[in-house]
Amino acid sequence: MSFQDVMREISQFLGTPLYTTGGTQGTVGTALTVAFMILVTWWLSLLLSKAILRAFKRRNAVDQNAVRPYARAAQLFVLIAGLGVALNTLGFKLTAVFAAGGLFAVALGFAMKNIAENFVSGLNEAIWWSLKDAGIVIAFPQVDVHFDEPVVESLKGLHRAR
Numbered sequence: 001m002s003f004q005d006v007m008r009e010i011s012q013f014l015g016t017p018l019y020t021t022g023g024t025q026g027t028v029g030t031a032l033t034v035a036f037m038i039l040v041t042w043w044l045s046l047l048l049s050k051a052i053l054r055a056f057k058r059r060n061a062v063d064q065n066a067v068r069p070y071a072r073a074a075q076l077f078v079l080i081a082g083l084g085v086a087l088n089t090l091g092f093k094l095t096a097v098f099a100a101g102g103l104f105a106v107a108l109g110f111a112m113k114n115i116a117e118n119f120v121s122g123l124n125e126a127i128w129w130s131l132k133d134a135g136i137v138i139a140f141p142q143v144d145v146h147f148d149e150p151v152v153e154s155l156k157g158l159h160r161a162r
Helices: 003-014 028-059 064-090 095-111 113-133
Strands: 017-021 024-027
Touching: 003 028, 017 028, 024 028, 028 064, 064 113, 095 113
Parallel strands: none
Antiparallel strands: 017 024
């Protein structure tokens, strides 16, 4: 058996139909591609999560317990995106599902506005405390604005440039 014969057999095997959904025919090659995509997505999500945790740990910027939820959220975001691409490769058209998910996310965002504000302010507080503990001082200029006083007292002396 020559190399070309072996490649032809492999090509025929990978082209063997497994299912048909929505006019898209799934083959053994498609299934193997999707399995590979899922494995790579899982690996990338773990790598991203560990990289986020390691970056904050290396700088000793924040308590690891404060960063862990954000690393987990990034991991879940990568997993959901990768699984969406994998399911689309299988032939499942998910555009309507993602559109409905987007609308649901907006509604959920409005419903959880206060919780999200508290979560972000808690992270902000944790970061500021860690900066303070590290001896880092960030100075902002103090500006006093009083809205009960008139902004423009007089227009005398103002001239138009011609």
